[in-house]
Amino acid sequence: MGEGKNMNKEIEIHPVTRIEGHAKVTIHLNKDDTVKEARFHVLDFRGFEKFSEGRPYYEMPGITSRSCGICPVSHLLASAKACDAIVGVKPPRTAILLRRLMHMGQLIQSHALSFFHLSAPDLLLGMDAAPETRNIFGLIEQKPELAIQGVKLRKFGQEIIEKVAGKRIHSYDWIIPGGAKWPLSKQNADYIRSHLPEALDIAQKTLKMFKSCLSSFEDEVENFGNFPSYYLGLVTPKGGLEHYDGKIRIVDAEGKIVADQLDPDAYQEYIGEAVEPWSYMKFPYYKPLGYPEGIYRVGPLARLNIASHCGTPLADEELKDFKKLGKNGVVQSTFHYHYARLIELLFCLETIKELLEDPAILSERVSSKASVNNEQGIGVAEAPRGTLIHHYKVDAQGRIVWVNMIIATAHNNLAFNKAVTQVAKRYVKAKQLQEGMLNRVEAVIRAFDPCLSCATHAVGQMPLHVQLIDSEGRIVDQKAR
């Protein structure tokens, strides 16, 4: 790797498993074998921003949603919002309600996937459990009811997307600049409504179960990316939890609102993007603080940290408990992303109920027509993993000339590196390397639930390959699973 002159050993975790996408972690050791720092490297190179150039703007939702099989809906929404801005129209209210509904489905399926399929094996089978069984299949074997509930909840989320937009994944046919192509049928609305109680029950039970076992993770809570940082995300005009529209709020580690109701269109004024040669993922930072001091986190934890309320009864109750875990209502430990995700699940299900109660949801007026009127458009949405920004510039014919996408996961890039370093320092003992130590490094990444590409296949089947390399580049020790 040749990372620095005083570096003499390096441990590599490659690939990191049970995350969406391909990444590796390198742990750099001091001469005395203590951990100096750890780095999170993203190995995907996708090139969406480049190959989209020249395409008509209305193809962008379809193109960009292909960047991910887990959260295509978030891309569809951010992209459609950017296109709304290019054509300069406001979609009819029903279209916005339906887009929100679809988004709730997306958040449910993604959060369920993250919690049950990817992280529950660590949380419920143990960080040190044998890697052969520490996966969704092991979970099905040992805790079948819970695993089934997870699968059911994710299915419900996917079904919502399908009922609204025709397809579970990459439903780009439905969403168009200015709204949506077709309305929601009463039959589909009834279907979603009828399955809500069961989903709500699962979400409540899971949250209860998670809270009851929190005490056994005290050490992880303390050491899993537990550090002060800023938090960024969208909020409603009154400062409530928001996922589709709203303005940006930034809160510091003490719970002080640093900036509020920032216009997402002006994101370039307060978000900078740095580049490091060892990762394909950019490093966004809060401009007033500079790089790398301007570290902030996004995603479920950040959203609950910045929101003063959720706006739905059950989620609001849970938010009160959650906020007690931190100073001035700001929870610092990355481990609590799991907790925040479960509260958001509750919020999404309650929001779906509210959306379906709105009579306008069945209106047939779902699109506003217009053509290219503006030379650029910015679309922002809260993806399951955080604030997602799409920014396009077009020529007079509506052909894309420039694209910038800040993916939710990228906002957390600085935090990833800080978190893996903290965990590695606490748990990794290079002289007696054990699999469970490295799994904790991976587990902290899983807590963030990064979405590095469209790797829906990552279920702990990929091999973990760790190498201990000395200063001469020789492999001193290696472990593979």
Added chain:
Amino acid sequence: MSATTVKLKIDNVEVEVPEGTTILKAARDNGIEIPTLCALEGLTNYGGCRLCLVEVKGAPKLFPACTTPVSAGMEVITNSEQLREYRKMTIQLLLSERTHVCSVCVANDHCELQSLANKLGVDHSIFERNWTRKEIDSSHDFLVIDRNRCILCTRCIRVCDEIEGVHTLDLKQRGRKAEVIMDLDEDWANSCSCTSCRKCAKVCPVGAIYVEGEPITRTKNKDVAEFILTRRKRK
């Protein structure tokens, strides 16, 4: 209507058709399907896509069914192992020539190239793909041409010339560099002859010419064409 008819065999089935009929029409009229991407009933055939090549017993070479007239005693084979291989290869050549990405194409699920590829079992291409980056012309109010998806079947050119009668569209260059152009290679918005009739979009077998914002199923709705045909016959 020709008074004389000729007898021939297509795939060992004896058929009788009017003299001058093409092999393609003779086969279709008798329920035998021959794949093609450029031929379209109502337009002059020009034998461009080479998918309808057939074997004729006793002849050393293959013939395009859409432009070869039948003759008495002819024995035509439309579906041999060799022809299937050739057709698969032709589809692969078409796919490799330009940039075909079904997943984000307007014609996805309603594309003749895509469905033919599926039907013939083309699941990969043995040829390196060109990945052309030709500029899209979306200057027209609602008609768009993406030449990266064009397979040069020239249906649009023929329909514009023979049915609409304006001949706005034509080809420039030759071979794989060939491109469909408007008037003397103008931006579509600047074409003074185009009547914006949309026929080019209606006959395009792929997603190269389309109507912006209109579902492809509506653009290519064949019922309208049927309706026009019936009305014309009643005059």
